[in-house]
Amino acid sequence: MNRGQSFLLLLIGSVALLTLFIILPFVEYVIASAILAYVLYPFHVRLSRRLRGALSRWLRESLSRPLGNMLSALALILSSIVAVILPLAYISWVFVRDLTDIARGNTDIDVVAIEARIAELTGQEFAVGDVLATVGQTLVNTLFGGVSGIVSTTLRASVGLSLALFLVYYTLLDGPAFVRWIRSTSPLPPDVTADLVDRVDAMTRGVVIGHIVVALLQAVVAGIGLWAAGIPNVVFWTFVMAVFALLPLIGAFFVWGPAAAYLVVVDQMAAGVFLAVYGVLVIAMVDNYARPLVIDQQAHLNPAVILLGVFGGIYSIGVTGLFVGPIVIGVLAATLETFREDYDTI
Known part of the structure; x- marks a missing residue:
């Protein structure tokens, strides 16, 4: 040089x-x-x-x-x-x-x-x-x-x-x-660059689109439960859960969990128990099954890696870290996979 x-x-x-x-x-x-x-x-x-x-x-x-x-x-x-x-x-x-x-x-x-x-x-x-x-x-x-x-x-x-x-x-x-x-x-050969860009695009699509789709689906399902339990302002709380549901595992629980506890405390026992059971058996299952199906299969990332990326990204840069954290880890995985396929001759 x-x-x-x-x-x-x-x-x-x-x-x-x-x-x-x-x-x-x-x-x-x-x-x-x-x-x-x-x-x-x-x-x-x-x-x-x-x-x-x-x-x-x-x-x-x-x-x-x-x-x-x-x-x-x-x-x-x-x-x-x-x-x-x-x-x-x-x-x-x-x-x-x-x-x-x-x-x-x-x-x-x-x-x-x-x-x-x-x-x-x-x-x-x-x-x-x-x-x-x-x-x-x-x-x-x-x-x-x-x-x-x-x-x-x-x-x-x-x-x-x-x-x-x-x-x-x-x-x-x-x-x-x-x-x-x-x-x-890019200093890489055109075919290697194209392969890397395609991998990053598929991974990004899985993380971004998958997070949004699962969050909306979980919010709608949870909103139905809130409506059935008699919680007021269901549309507003559904919007709130759509935002919180971007957090894996515990997102929508921030709304329906306290709502169920509140119903029990104010002597609406049947509604509170129904919402709690519905949350565990239905709302949580949407997150447990839909998220791996929609996100993990497209992004080709382990759920634990995605969870680590989400919380690490939020801690590092704020709300947008929901997407940036898993994307950064996914780009690393795509780069390593491209290197393994195109340059690893050992």
Whole structure:
């Protein structure tokens, strides 16, 4: 390696580190935009093809193609805002509102009934309201740095979401060109590069699409159980479970478990027992059977590896680590498998 090549590699490394430093404050939103664009791209291909066909009746092909791509990307982004971002924003708003109310000692939970039930069962008085207020205040301080931090967190999230939407738009338009650039820039032989890209794509599809499909399926099944048990605001809690169900094993339990316990405590024994049994025998089984079937077979990763990647990713970079953790481990597995097949001559 001559001096020119060494200097160029040093320059590339320095600029890459500087770029990472610049985007680090919004890295979660950058990752989220890449994941959303990956999910939307197959729909973008079909929709843009139909739009180009419709526009070609009035415009030349040279105009209908880029205009069709732009309209398709905009339509899918608007659909994502309605179907994903607005529900998540509403859930987040309700969560923050209720959490701050609990921290202030204001809650719609029937605290008196719970305290009376505990006293009846144990013979001891237990200040449930004080405990809830302490837990709520602790969560507010931990998640947002206090009540005042909620405003700054909201502003940062607004800027991040706006950035993510712009990135999704341009990724849908220029994603194929970026993949072609990676293929042409890779120092590996073309056949090895193509094999590695195909492996990573199949693994990513299994992790991303599989997580989403299983989470939605489990949320719908759990929502039916909540409705049958008489829990109010079933649609809202179903949305919440769709988010929590992205966590393997324990996701949806964060909703239906406390709901069943609450029903038992407030003397709705039959409904509470039904929901608990339904959760163990039906909701949990969806996670135990559907997740390996949908995710593991496509991603070719052991369930334990996926679980490790999910929780490690969340701990490292936040919510988007749900997908990034398993994907990173999957890319490592795909790279090792490619090396074994194409370069391991021992």
